[in-house]
Amino acid sequence: MNTDKLLIAFEGIDGCGKGTQIELLTNWLEDRGRRVKTVADPGATPASRAIRNILLDKQLPLSPEQQTLLYTAARICGRNTVAQHQAEGFDVIVDRWVMSTFVYQGMVQHVLQTIVQALHEEFVKRDPDLYIVLDLPANIAQHRLALANTKEGDFVPDADRFESLGVTHAENLRKGYRLMAEDSPNAWIVDAEQSPEDVFAEVLEACKLKLDGFAELAGPQCVADVLGLGRLSDDMGDAADGSS
Numbered sequence: 001m002n003t004d005k006l007l008i009a010f011e012g013i014d015g016c017g018k019g020t021q022i023e024l025l026t027n028w029l030e031d032r033g034r035r036v037k038t039v040a041d042p043g044a045t046p047a048s049r050a051i052r053n054i055l056l057d058k059q060l061p062l063s064p065e066q067q068t069l070l071y072t073a074a075r076i077c078g079r080n081t082v083a084q085h086q087a088e089g090f091d092v093i094v095d096r097w098v099m100s101t102f103v104y105q106g107m108v109q110h111v112l113q114t115i116v117q118a119l120h121e122e123f124v125k126r127d128p129d130l131y132i133v134l135d136l137p138a139n140i141a142q143h144r145l146a147l148a149n150t151k152e153g154d155f156v157p158d159a160d161r162f163e164s165l166g167v168t169h170a171e172n173l174r175k176g177y178r179l180m181a182e183d184s185p186n187a188w189i190v191d192a193e194q195s196p197e198d199v200f201a202e203v204l205e206a207c208k209l210k211l212d213g214f215a216e217l218a219g220p221q222c223v224a225d226v227l228g229l230g231r232l233s234d235d236m237g238d239a240a241d242g243s244s
Helices: 018-031 046-056 064-087 100-106 111-126 138-149 163-182 197-211 215-218 223-228 227-238
Strands: 007-011 035-040 089-094 128-136 187-191
Touching: 007 018, 007 100, 018 035, 018 089, 018 128, 018 197, 035 046, 046 064, 064 089, 064 100, 100 111, 100 163, 128 138, 128 163, 128 215, 138 163, 163 187, 187 197, 197 227
Parallel strands: 007 089, 007 128, 035 089, 128 187
Antiparallel strands: none
């Protein structure tokens, strides 16, 4: 395996199952001797979590341009956290990166892509080795979110700024992610409508194809044999469990 430390980003609309797949890939890498840290974007530091709270609060009016600047500010915190983890010998898996800003604020809210790119190149200056885009129809994603929100009882939290925009907005985001991924050499689209184990099999295949040396780490065994993935459905419930 290449000794360089990996930076892998998971992307997709809310409810596509990023959290489940990040956990599976983290465990899989650690089982093979890699040291792994996971980072939320935004959310890597107290400052970026405070920015995240502002961004998600639908009671605070924010223009798409203001959102873009705030996400960039939070991502600077994330970049520093990623750099620190990698310097300490960890691979890093991030839950979202700049592709989300290109899609949410750029493609859907019509902030100029050149502005998003300029901010990223000037202040963040860090791209993942691989973007894994979990592609899921918006109606299915929202159904998963509803199930996850009521799993612990009847309490349903208020939808945040973006969740409250509804299924049509979410489907536009999904289309934006597909367009971005299809045009990005370091991105791979995974069908997230499958079971968690089948999604993860495709995640590993993407890593093997796009990351130098990853195939050596995976070894010759098939994914199901290596992971015992047939047990995942019993242990984790159905695909609705992976909703973040």
